Amino acid sequence: MVDDAQRACPVMRPAVQETYGPADLSAHSIFAGGFINFGYWHGIDLSQPLGQEERIRSQEDLYRHVLGSVGPLKDLGVLEVGCGLGMGCALALREYDPEQVVGMDIHPQQVRRARDAHAEVLRREPERLRFAQGAAEHMPFASGEFDVLVSVEAAQHFPDLTAFAAETARVVRPGGRVVVASFFTVDDAGDRTSQLAGLLDTFANGLDIARPVTALTETFEAAGLTAVRAESIGRYVWPGWDLWLSRQWAEGTWPRNFLRAYEQRILDYYLIVAERPAKGERVGNEGE
C-alpha cells in the first residue's frame, strides 16, 4: 500500500485557485443550476431556442450518462472527485439511491459552497452525503473506502494523472468501478499543446491541460485497473455546448473554438471506465 509519506500533497495550481475561488465560475451565465460542465445534449432539441431549463438539464444529463455507465449504484458508496458545488452528488443521491455519496474538491471555497448549497440534506441525512477537501492526487480517504469513483469534467485540470490513477486504484475497493468524463486531445501529436493554447484561453492560461486520452487510460492500466475503456461522447457535448455559447459569444471568439478544436480532430470529450480487479488479483501499488 502507498502510505501518506509517499503520496506528496499537491499544491493547487494558480489558474485553478483563481477560477474556482472568489469568482465562482458556477455563477457565470454560461453555466446554470450550480453545475460547471459543458453538458450532454443528447435528447435535447437543438432546433428550438435554448433556455435555463435546457442548460440545467444538459448538465444533469452529463451526470446521468456518467452515473448510468457504471451499473446500479443502489446501496453503494460513491466518491466524486472534483465535485464543484456538489450538484452531481445530490443528483446521484436523489436518483440512484446509493448508500452514501462523498464529494471531494481541491478548492476549499468550492467545498464551502457545496456545504452551503446542500445544508438541508447534510443536516437531514449526514450519513448519506459528505463533502471533503482533497486533491485527486492525494485523497483523504482510506484504502478501499468506496465502491465507485466518478469524476465529471475535472480531470482536464489534474496536473499528475499518474498520482490520480494510483489514488483511484487505492481508494476504490477490489471489484469496485471507476468512471471519468472529461476532455482530452485525440492523440499525442507533438503540437497539440500549442494548437490548443492558440485556440482556447483556458489552455493558454494553464487551467486546462492538453493530454491525449491515452495518457489517462494507460496510467489507469499501469495502476492496476482493468477493463479500461475510453469512448468518445463528443457528438453529444460539443454541438450543444457551442449552440449554448452562441447566445453570448460571437463566431470567432475563443470559447467558440471548443467546437472548432473538436471538428479539427484535436480535442474530444470522453467517457473512461475502469474496474479495480476483485480480491485475489493484484493491483499495481497494493501490498508494496
Ligand SMILES: C[S@@+](CC[C@H](N)C(=O)[O-])C[C@H]1O[C@@H](n2cnc3c(N)ncnc32)[C@H](O)[C@@H]1O
Ligand atoms: C469544471 S468544475 C466541475 C465541477 C462538477 N464536477 C460539475 O460538473 O459541476 C472542476 C472542479 O474540479 C476541481 N479540481 C480542479 N483540480 C482538482 C484536483 N487536482 N483535485 C480535485 N479537484 C480539482 C475544481 O476546484 C472544480 O471545482
